[in-house]
Amino acid sequence: MDLQRTGRIFGWLFIGTFLTSIPARLLFIDGAGASWTDMRLVPGDASTASLKWGALLEFGLIVTQLGTAVVLYPIARRYSHTIALGYVSARTMESVFAAIGLISMLSLVSVISAMDGASGGEAVALQVQGDGLAHTYEWAFEWGPGLVAGIGNGLLLGYLMYTSGLVPRRLALLGLVGGSVLIVSAMLILAGVYKNGEGPSGVLTLPEAAWELSLGIYCAAKGFRYSSAAVTQAHDREPLPAA
Template identity: 85%
Template sequence: MDLRRTGRIFGWLFIGTFVTSIPARLLFIDGAGASWTNMRFVAADASSTSLKWGALLEFGLIVTQLGTALVLYPIARRQSETIALSYVTARTMESVFAAIGLVSMLSLVSVISAMNGASGIEAVALQAQGDSLAHTYEWAFEWGPGLVAGIGNGLLLGYLMYTSALVPPRLALLGLIGGSILILSFLMILAGVYKNGEGPSGLLTLPEAAWELSLGIYCAWKGFRSSSPLAERVRKSEALLPG
């Protein structure tokens, strides 16, 4: 197993999650006619085109998220089968929430189409349906990137990278810190202390975002460290294989 090559693939997939997730979020907000701090459906400002492009990018996010877990698992399980499997599960759950949001936003396309020419009670009902779909997306976003990502990409992945030393331990510590802060921010949002997208939530998201971006860049550039104890165990186990 070429750990450097595997690490580079892992890194590019992680960068892929940034390339897809941020534009998808912006397109969904624009498509619903909403704002960063108030996710709701505003028919007059809604855009089916933005929603469709956002859905395409969100699907790309799901693919890259699952890709990071599948690429890392064969290596990470040699460090801890339980933590490695937990990371795959967390990535899968995060992708499930992304899929819920994707379907909600695509359903909003049908609402926008039906709003054309609608009036009276029909228009009110469609507005309520649109708001419901927008709020469903927002809840999925808060539970996926807001909570599950903190657990999976922050705590679980940070722990795996710290104990395996596949990346510099000081870098991995950022994941443990960022994940903990992101989970705290989610609990604050759930308790109604502030809304997602407001000042405090953005600041508390930065450590986790810095960890994920720096991890992706480091691994895409250098791959996993061949000097790590885990890499040494992998080489020894492969040397014992026949042939």
């Protein structure tokens, strides 16, 4: 297996998570007629088209997330089988939360359609149902990209990249810092200290976002490094499988 080629594939998949996740989030907020800090259904401002496009992009996110884990695992397990499995598990859990959010927002399409012509108690019930689906998406978002990503993409992937030397160690340190900060922010959000999207959350998310974007760009451009001592040791212990 060519380390540089595999690294480039990994990098482009990581970039793909950015190209799908951010637009999907914006489309879901727009589709519900909500705001970044108050995810609920506002029927007059809702857009089923935005929700459907958001769902397609969210599915693309799931594919690219799992793709990063699948591509990295054969190489990562030669440095730490436990960390490699942990990363695959974290990516899988993150994708599960994304799928929960995706189905919730698609179900919101049906609620919005049913609200046309509804009145009285039926309209109230549909509004409650719509708010519940929007809140389910928001909870899934806070647990997936908010908490699990900090563990998987931040701590586990940062540690793996630091110890293996597949990317520069100064870059990998950003993952360890970013993951730690993101986990703290997620815990504060879940504890109700502040809402997702408010000032502190945006600032505390930046190190993790910078790490993931930098990692994707670096790997897409250069691939994984051959020159690290860890790579040499991995070749000595067990040759990488043929492509």
